Amino acid sequence: MALTTLIEYNAASPEVRAVYDDIMATRQTDWINNFWKALANHPPTLRRTWESIKQVMAPGVLDPLTKEMLYLAVSAANGCEYCIASHTAAARKAGMSEAMRGELLSVVGMACETNSLADAYQVPVDERFSRPA
Amino acid sequence: MALTTLIEYNAASPEVRAVYDDIMATRQTDWINNFWKALANHPPTLRRTWESIKQVMAPGVLDPLTKEMLYLAVSAANGCEYCIASHTAAARKAGMSEAMRGELLSVVGMACETNSLADAYQVPVDERFSRPA
Amino acid sequence: MALTTLIEYNAASPEVRAVYDDIMATRQTDWINNFWKALANHPPTLRRTWESIKQVMAPGVLDPLTKEMLYLAVSAANGCEYCIASHTAAARKAGMSEAMRGELLSVVGMACETNSLADAYQVPVDERFSRPA
Amino acid sequence: MALTTLIEYNAASPEVRAVYDDIMATRQTDWINNFWKALANHPPTLRRTWESIKQVMAPGVLDPLTKEMLYLAVSAANGCEYCIASHTAAARKAGMSEAMRGELLSVVGMACETNSLADAYQVPVDERFSRPA
Amino acid sequence: MALTTLIEYNAASPEVRAVYDDIMATRQTDWINNFWKALANHPPTLRRTWESIKQVMAPGVLDPLTKEMLYLAVSAANGCEYCIASHTAAARKAGMSEAMRGELLSVVGMACETNSLADAYQVPVDERFSRPA
Amino acid sequence: MALTTLIEYNAASPEVRAVYDDIMATRQTDWINNFWKALANHPPTLRRTWESIKQVMAPGVLDPLTKEMLYLAVSAANGCEYCIASHTAAARKAGMSEAMRGELLSVVGMACETNSLADAYQVPVDERFSRPA
Numbered sequence: 001m002a003l004t005t006l007i008e009y010n011a012a013s014p015e016v017r018a019v020y021d022d023i024m025a026t027r028q029t030d031w032i033n034n035f036w037k038a039l040a041n042h043p044p045t046l047r048r049t050w051e052s053i054k055q056v057m058a059p060g061v062l063d064p065l066t067k068e069m070l071y072l073a074v075s076a077a078n079g080c081e082y083c084i085a086s087h088t089a090a091a092r093k094a095g096m097s098e099a100m101r102g103e104l105l106s107v108v109g110m111a112c113e114t115n116s117l118a119d120a121y122q123v124p125v126d127e128r129f130s131r132p133a
Numbered sequence: 134m135a136l137t138t139l140i141e142y143n144a145a146s147p148e149v150r151a152v153y154d155d156i157m158a159t160r161q162t163d164w165i166n167n168f169w170k171a172l173a174n175h176p177p178t179l180r181r182t183w184e185s186i187k188q189v190m191a192p193g194v195l196d197p198l199t200k201e202m203l204y205l206a207v208s209a210a211n212g213c214e215y216c217i218a219s220h221t222a223a224a225r226k227a228g229m230s231e232a233m234r235g236e237l238l239s240v241v242g243m244a245c246e247t248n249s250l251a252d253a254y255q256v257p258v259d260e261r262f263s264r265p266a
Numbered sequence: 267m268a269l270t271t272l273i274e275y276n277a278a279s280p281e282v283r284a285v286y287d288d289i290m291a292t293r294q295t296d297w298i299n300n301f302w303k304a305l306a307n308h309p310p311t312l313r314r315t316w317e318s319i320k321q322v323m324a325p326g327v328l329d330p331l332t333k334e335m336l337y338l339a340v341s342a343a344n345g346c347e348y349c350i351a352s353h354t355a356a357a358r359k360a361g362m363s364e365a366m367r368g369e370l371l372s373v374v375g376m377a378c379e380t381n382s383l384a385d386a387y388q389v390p391v392d393e394r395f396s397r398p399a
Numbered sequence: 400m401a402l403t404t405l406i407e408y409n410a411a412s413p414e415v416r417a418v419y420d421d422i423m424a425t426r427q428t429d430w431i432n433n434f435w436k437a438l439a440n441h442p443p444t445l446r447r448t449w450e451s452i453k454q455v456m457a458p459g460v461l462d463p464l465t466k467e468m469l470y471l472a473v474s475a476a477n478g479c480e481y482c483i484a485s486h487t488a489a490a491r492k493a494g495m496s497e498a499m500r501g502e503l504l505s506v507v508g509m510a511c512e513t514n515s516l517a518d519a520y521q522v523p524v525d526e527r528f529s530r531p532a
Numbered sequence: 533m534a535l536t537t538l539i540e541y542n543a544a545s546p547e548v549r550a551v552y553d554d555i556m557a558t559r560q561t562d563w564i565n566n567f568w569k570a571l572a573n574h575p576p577t578l579r580r581t582w583e584s585i586k587q588v589m590a591p592g593v594l595d596p597l598t599k600e601m602l603y604l605a606v607s608a609a610n611g612c613e614y615c616i617a618s619h620t621a622a623a624r625k626a627g628m629s630e631a632m633r634g635e636l637l638s639v640v641g642m643a644c645e646t647n648s649l650a651d652a653y654q655v656p657v658d659e660r661f662s663r664p665a
Numbered sequence: 666m667a668l669t670t671l672i673e674y675n676a677a678s679p680e681v682r683a684v685y686d687d688i689m690a691t692r693q694t695d696w697i698n699n700f701w702k703a704l705a706n707h708p709p710t711l712r713r714t715w716e717s718i719k720q721v722m723a724p725g726v727l728d729p730l731t732k733e734m735l736y737l738a739v740s741a742a743n744g745c746e747y748c749i750a751s752h753t754a755a756a757r758k759a760g761m762s763e764a765m766r767g768e769l770l771s772v773v774g775m776a777c778e779t780n781s782l783a784d785a786y787q788v789p790v791d792e793r794f795s796r797p798a
Contacts (some may be wrong), residue, residue, distance in 0.1 A: 003255040003484055005398040033262070035247070038254040042501025045508070048321060049247065052314055056243045061232045066199060067240050073203045074244035074515075076652035077210040079478055079744055082251035083244065084652055085262040085668055098266055099194045102707025105652045107200050109710070110189045111207035111216065113645035114168070114182065116739075118215035120608035120616055120637045121171040122136040129166070129218040132271040133231050136617055138797040175634025178641070181717055188713060207648075209519035212345060212611055217519055218269055235308025238519045242311070246512035249340075253475035253483055253504045265670040269521040299528070301513070304520040315513065322509045327498045332465060333506050339469045340510035342785035343476040345611055348517035349510065350785055351528040351535055364532050365460045368574025371785045373466050375577070376455045377473035377482065379778035380434070380448065382606075384481035386741035386749055386770045387437040388402040395432070395484040399497050402750055404664040441767025444774070447587060451580055473781075478744055531537040535787040565794070567779070570786040581779065588771045593764045598731060599772050602738045606776035609742040614783035615776065617794040630798050631726045639732050642721045643739035643748065646700070646714065650747035653703040654668040661698070661750040665763050 007040035016040045019050050026054060033086060065094040069104050076108045140173035149173045152183050159187055166219060198227040202237050209241045273306035282306045285316050292320060299352060331360040335370050342374045406439035415439045418449050425453060432485060464493040468503050475507045539572035548572045551582050558586060565618060597626040601636050608640045672705035681705045684715050691719060698751060730759040734769050741773045 009020055009032065019040075020032050039046040057067050068091035075083035088101070096104070142153055142165065152173075153165050172179040190200055201224035208216035221234070229237070275286055275298065285306075286298050305312040323333050334357035341349035354367070362370070408419055408431065418439075419431050438445040456466055467490035474482035487500070495503070541552055541564065551572075552564050571578040589599055600623035607615035620633070628636070674685055674697065684705075685697050704711040722732050733756035740748035753766070761769070 002257055003396060003398060003487055006257075033259045034256045035251055038256045039250065041254075041497060042505065044321065045250075045501055045505045048318055048505075049250070049508070052318065053243060053247070055310065055314060056236075056239045060236050061230065062236045062240075066202070067236070069199070070203060070206045070237060070240045071244045072652075073206050074210045074241050075248055076648050077207045078245065078248040079648070079651040080248035080251055081651075081654065082256045082258055083248050084654060085258045087244075088668055089262045089264075092266055097194065098706060101266075102710055103189075103193050103195045103200070104203060105649060106189045106707065106710045106713075107195075107203045108207050108652060109645040109649045109714070110186060111204045111220075112211065112648040113641040114186070115208055115211045115213035115216050116608050116611070116644040117172065117178075117182070117637060117641045118168055118213055119611040119613075120604075120640060121174075122613065122616060123167045123171045123215045124135055124139075125215055125218045126166045129222045130269060131222075132269060133225055133234075136620055136795060136797060174630060175638065177720065178634055178638045181638075181720060182641070185713055185717065188709065205519075209515050212515070212518040214518075214521065217521060221269055231307060235311055238516060239308065239311045239314075241519060242315070242512040242516045245515040246508040249475050249478070249511040250504060250508045252478040252480075253471075253507060255480065255483060263668060265668060268523055272523075299525045300522045301517055304522045305516065307520075311516075315516070318509060319513070322502075322505045326502050327496065328502045328506075332468070333502070335465070336469065336472045336503060336506045337510045338785075339472050340476045340507050341514055342781050343473045344511065344514045345781070345784040346514035346517055347784075347787065348522045348524055349514050350787060351524045353510075354535055355528045355530075358532055363460065364573060367532075368577055369455075369459050369461045369466070370469060371782060372455045372574065372577045372580075373461075373469045374473050374785060375581070375778040375782045376452060377470045377486075378477065378781040379774040380452070381474055381477045381479035381482050382741050382744070382777040383438065383444075383448070383770060383774045384434055384479055385744040385746075386737075386773060387440075388746065388749060389433045389437045389481045390401055390405075391481055391484045392432045395488045397488075399491055399500075402662060402664060402753055440763060441771065443587065444767055444771045447584055447771075448774070451584065454576065454580060529535060531535060534789055538789075565791045566788045567783055570788045571782065573786075577782075581782070585775060585779070588768075588775045592768050593762065594768045594772075598734070599768070601731070602735060602769060602772045603776045605735045605738050606742045606773050607780055609739045610777065610780045612780035612783055614788045614790055615780050617790045619776075621794045621796075624798055629726065633798075635721075635725050635727045635732070636735060638721045639727075639735045640739050642718060643736045643752075644743065646718070647740055647743045647745035647748050649704065649710075649714070650700055650745055653706075655699045655703045655747045656667055656671075657747055657750045658698045661754045663754075665757055665766075 004038045004041060006034055006037035008037065012040060013043070015043050016046060019043075019046050022054075023050060035082065035086065065091065065096060068094045069096060069100075073104060073108050076105065077112060137171045137174060139167055139170035141170065145173060146176070148176050149179060152176075152179050155187075156183060168215065168219065198224065198229060201227045202229060202233075206237060206241050209238065210245060270304045270307060272300055272303035274303065278306060279309070281309050282312060285309075285312050288320075289316060301348065301352065331357065331362060334360045335362060335366070339370060339374050342371065343378060403437045403440060405433055405436035407436065411439060412442070414442050415445060418442075418445050421453075422449060434481065434485065464490065464495060467493045468495060468499075472503060472507050475504065476511060536570045536573060538566055538569035540569065544572060545575070547575050548578060551575075551578050554586075555582060567614065567618065597623065597628060600626045601628060601632075605636060605640050608637065609644060669703045669706060671699055671702035673702065677705060678708070680708050681711060684708075684711050687719075688715060700747065700751065730756065730761060733759045734761060734765075738769060738773050741770065742777060 072087040072091050205220040205224050338353040338357050471486040471490050604619040604623050737752040737756050
């Protein structure tokens with residue numbers, strides 16, 4: 001048994017169904033993953049989070065594959081099991097090959113290593129890095 | 134005063150200088166940033182970290198700009214001030230526009246938000262996300 | 267010099283000014299804190315983040331003081347200097363006394379301690395904790 | 400099989416039993432959750448942690464429900480599965496409704512998002528936030 | 533100006549002075565570092581934290597130098613500037629040479645790298661690692 | 666089913682087998698744990714990570730037991746389930762008793778608590794802590 005009731009489509013309120021319908025239409029799919037079924041316990045969070053994700057992950061100056069890889073990298077750094085699984089799947093669907101996944105995760109690992117070293121040695125930021133573009 | 138002595142080129146041992154020389158040659162630049170001057174207090178870490186970074190950040194199936202943006206995303210998730218500054222600079226040098234930086238950081242922010250929500254609701258991983266490619 | 271240009275009201279586009287005006291009206295204040303001036307470099311993030319914060323922090327079944335204290339607790343757990351400072355100020359303004367701050371931070375500290383112990387001992391979740399409400 | 404032996408009451412030393420007895424008396428319950436059975440492998444940690452928790456979580460200028468919600472918020476930010484489960488249960492027992500849980504977690508999510516944005520943009524702390532009460 | 537008033541000995545209550553006196557006597561020193569002067573804003577936290585630290589850091593089956601190095605490693609992993617500085621100083625005082633510091637931090641860095649890789653690849657725990665001693 | 670294919674020895678390429686052989690020879694064992702079987706999906710990461718671990722964890726000015734305990738402490742602070750399990754096993758093999766494990770984890774817990782308190786109170790670093798050795 002889990003900590004959170006997952007709200008299935010058939011048991012959902014019209015407000016929740018409207019979000020589910022928009023998720024499926026936007027993603028051109030016919031199912032809803034568990035993350036949204038959990039958020040549906042608090043409809044304002046479901047709606048707000050979905051609207052934000054839809055806006056943030058839409059193609060812009062960065063393409064969808066790059067965005068999914070960034071999402072995966074952050075989820076790996078934070079150690080979030082669910083988001084690692086869902087965004088590995090999403091990045092693969094957007095075109096991430098296993099070779100790309102390997103390179104991506106090697107960057108994540110190096111960044112985590114050097115982040116801890118820079119913190120631990122208390123390296124002062126170089127003056128030329130402290131500038132706006 | 135800082136916690137760590139920064140080892141300048143003139144004060145460096147031949148072993149450290151050899152790494153500094155390789156950093157400058159590889160990056161086609163004439164200066165060494167503080168991170169390496171701090172690591173130089175432990176030459177095996179300086180050498181190993183540089184060799185790893187050089188391999189990981191070389192162009193592969195991912196291009197250098199994508200790699201720098203992934204590095205920045207992880208550094209932001211980990212809240213490492215030095216690495217955020219240095220990899221913002223590196224990503225800009227590799228071609229990241231301010232519009233790209235804005236989109237990148239919006240993805241980082243959303244990932245951090247949904248990571249905490251997925252953890253907090255203890256969302257079970259969907260069966261179809263739990264598969265190798 | 268800082269990594270990010272802060273966009274002042276006078277230098278802001280009409281789109282950014284509209285958000286600034288709404289922040290000041292909602293908070294009944296006449297100034298804009300640096301967080302928003304930094305986000306203004308990416309107007310969609312400025313607008314989306316403000317709309318989200320405004321919704322999330324509005325009084326609901328939790329009162330504004332409780333919400334500010336929760337925000338501070340999370341910021342402390344994440345070690346975010348800016349957010350600790352700004353939400354300590356906001357919680358004080360909402361009524362947090364120094365005695366309340368002391369108790370709040372003692373809870374944060376204990377939670378961080380027991381979080382690491384529960385992880386390190388790999389304590390299995392008790393069956394009776396694994397239930398929806 | 401788990402990494403850590405859970406010490407049951409019947410197998411416990413008198414020193415450990417004394418702590419178990421105090422936990423049950425203080426909480427007016429007749430069972431011990433797994434966290435304490437794991438800590439019992441190191442009796443000084445069991446005793447010290449329990450004495451600290453008992454003091455920190457006692458009613459003070461903050462009420463028990465607020466304290467449990469703060470504990471849950473920090474555990475969510477840290478992604479600790481055990482503590483999220485146990486303090487969701489404790490907060491519900493102390494009166495947290497599902498609507499309150501929803502609002503609480505929306506604050507946690509927003510805080511994690513803005514924490515990463517404030518770090519990533521390296522927003523300087525406003526002078527008026529840098530003051531003691 | 534800082535967010536927190538530091539309580540100096542001369543301005544401290546008898547309750548706070550008693551803790552300060554015990555810190556100085558235990559450490560055989562004549563000064564109090566800022567961490568305790570900040571905690572003194574909430575005397576119960578000052579007393580409880582000091583009593584815990586005194587017990588935890590006392591020589592036991594691990595010697596004081598090992599304990600200080602473990603403290604530093606955790607502080608580096610968490611990116612806590614204050615604790616990195618204070619426990620680097622404490623570990624040096626307890627006998628940590630610069631060569632030992634270098635090796636210690638190389639372990640911290642590798643652990644942060646492989647932690648993120650193990651999370652990102654969702655490596656299942658080997659059956660023989662899942663056993664109590 | 667898991668997110669990542671584990672590459673068994675029999676199915677491995679010569680390049681991967683060479684690393685596996687070196688792992689078994691170095692560790693004087695006849696099996697490969699899952700971490701390496703996962704990294705084998707990206708042979709350059711497998712090779713580089715193994716070479717780094719082999720160098721970092723070799724006896725130096727710190728002995729192997731101290732290094733394993735530091736590795737475990739960082740993994741606990743980061744909440745990495747796999748690395749906590751594997752390095753608890755490795756530290757036990759290197760001589761960590763259960764009493765030592767108990768003391769080690771009590772230090773980890775205290776460090777996480779005081780890290781969050783030092784961050785939350787924004788304690789300024791004492792001048793005498795801000796010095797190189």
